[in-house]
Amino acid sequence: MTATSLSMYANLAEKEYKRRIWAWTMYDWANSAFATTILAAVLPIYFSQVAGATLPSAARATAYWSLGLSVSLLIIAILSPILGTISDIMRGKKVFLALFAGIGILGTALLVFVESGDWMLASILAIIGRIGFNGANTFYDALLAHVARPEDRDKVSTRGYAMGYLGGGLLLAINVMMIQLLPGTWGARLSFLSVAIWWAIFSIPLLKIVPEPPSAALKIESAWKIISASFKRLFNTLRDIRQYSQLFKFLLAFLIYNDGIGTIIGVAAIYGAELGFGSVELILALLLVQFVGIPYSLIFGRLPSQSDQRRPVYLAFVVFNLFALPLLGIIGSRTLSADLVGAPAPRLENTATAMGEGVYSIAQLNATLQGTWNNETIPARLLGGNQDAIYSYSYDPNAKVEFHFHGQKVRITFRSGPDMGIWNVWLDGSVYVDPDTGKPLQLDAYSPTTRYEVSQLISAETTAEHTLIIENSGKKNSHSSNIGMSLSTIEVLPAVRHSNLGLILGAILILEAIGLGLSFLVGNLLFGKVVHLLDTKRTILLSLGVYSVIAIWGFFLNSTIEFWCLAWMVAIVQGGSQALSRSLYAALSPASKSGEFFGLFGVMEKFSAMIGPLFFVAAGTLFGSSRPAILSIIAFFLIGGLILANVNVSEGRQIALAEDQAYFKNEARAE
DSSP, X not given: OOTGGGSTTTTSOHHHHHHHHHHHHHHHHHHHHIIIIIIIISHHHXXXXXXXXXXXXXXXXXXXXXXXXXXXXXXXXXXXXXXXXXXXXXXXXXXXXXXXXXXXXXXXXXXXGOOTTOHHHHHHHHHHHHHHHHHXXXXXXXXXXXXXXXGGHHHHHHHHHHHHHHHHHHHHHHHHHHHHHSSTTHHHHHHXXXXXXXXXXXXXXXXXXXXXXXXXXXXXXXXXXXXXXXXXXXXXXXXXXXXXXXXXXXXXXXXXXHHHHHHHHHHHHHHHHHTTOOXXXXXXXXXXXXXXXXXXXXXXXXXXXXXXXXXXXXHHHHHHHHHHHHHHHHHHHHHSOHHHHTOOOOOOOOOSSSXXXXXEEGGGGGGGEESSOOOEEEEGGGTTSOTTOEEEEEOOTTOEEEEEEEEEEEEEEEEEBTTBOEEEEEETTEEOBOTTTSSBOEEEOBOSSOEEEEEEEEEEEEEEEEEEEEEEOOOOOTTOSOOBEEEEXXXXXXXXXXXXXXXXXXXXXXXXXXXXXXHHHHHHHHHTTGGGGOOHHHHHHHHHHHHHHHHHHHHHOOSHHHHHHHHHHHHHHHHHHHHHHHHHHHHHSOGGGHHHHHHHHHHHHHHHHHHHHHHHHHHHHHHTSHHXXXXXXXXXXXXXXHHHHTOOHHHHHHHHHHHHHHHHHHHHHHO
């Protein structure tokens, strides 16, 4: 019995075979909407600003969000291998996929009812959604070994990732427009509902077209016997771990290098914000990765294919980008105008009459306090806020703060609560107009519960000396009879970066066109012989090499053009590295135990989602900056790559083949 004959669909008509592959990849299109809108872009911000609005601080909201993430990951890490084994014992991969997808869809849809202060409801529904999302993915990944022929798994797996990039990116773009156009919180809330609808509709092709794979023991009758047999089989697999030494060596490598990949994905936006890049640049960079990842996922899927004649061209294109993108970013940031490429402006220093960059507590600014300000200060550690902050408060209706600064943007930090009132904001003698609403800004500091570290950004049109006045309006809000003010700090932010995103994107596209042309011209000449050395494992190692360059460059970058070039490099390898890891794992796993082994694969993915960010936080805390933390991620790629390089793929495949041959023989005897 050959390896090809073990595939359920080895002898299918080509048209039906392609139809089932399409149906399988459509599930990536379906559930990636959850990954982009719920996990990455919209719900985290909504949770902090709306659902968690009544929590003591934004930091507390972030902590609760992270706790919910950890709880959901822990639950699915425990359930995945057990349920995966059960799905092998009984005929149930599609059943469990539908069950978990349904759980995730329901939890996501119900997020539409989350309003201000509903952080507990949002946490519960987010946990339910993540359990459904991750649980369904376990069985979706396990179906790969039954859908695709062994020689097609790399291409099919990367095609799924490409479909996911496209589907998730399209709905995210639609949701961003909904949030901008619809009033209040309806844009975000309806975007959650749209994810559930999208996920449900585009899951139908897989559930309808892809057949249920055969089970290992169809004759087991009672549920108890199925569960006990599943635990016994899982225990035997773990006991005989040496039998699958190459597979578990790969799992260890995957755990380590996927830590690095997940960390880069997870902290990219935060790191960019720390460096001073604007929200527009960061959001568009996220969308850039989504859509640019589509063709590159397909390219990486074809690199290991011995039958594809254009492999030298693909390899030449990847290598070209490995060198050309850093050169474009570095040279562009140093030769072009800072206003075009988003390079940092000179530091804003103090002047004789205004304060430059820095954080100034209200206690330091007593000389500028006007009116009959109480001038009382309370260490925030006594009130539950940041231990280093100090809040000064006054209940005088005439209280105000006048602050002279040299810059363009300042951030005021204050306390909201049931005893706070409404404050006016003046800039340079005029009522400050909120650029987001076009209306005069009034800070209504009322909150049903006291909340610390609330902030408001104030922006001037130009970098110069300005006067900011925050004054008590003397008006009462509809919830409280008090008109208090409570301020902590005023921070003068660094000069605003300016960039021409059209110019930057145009330069990258021109570079890509040049690289594509050169790859077609000299690709066969330069890489015609080398490319035959590439298999799935070596292609993953190539992607880890690119990631290492990304980590090193991330340490040095300091301009928008570099950040966008770096985002393009991430898009080159992100989908391909993860898709090929999935297909290589499928090749090393017995098809008859795909649910069980992909359950273990899911556990490793969940651990990698937790360990990498913790390592990043530890490194950032130790060095006091995220730059060394970014550089430290290279250790994940080097160690993981070293272990992966020592995986004997041929031996692992032979073990999986022998396991399946024994299974089919036993099945034939039982019949």
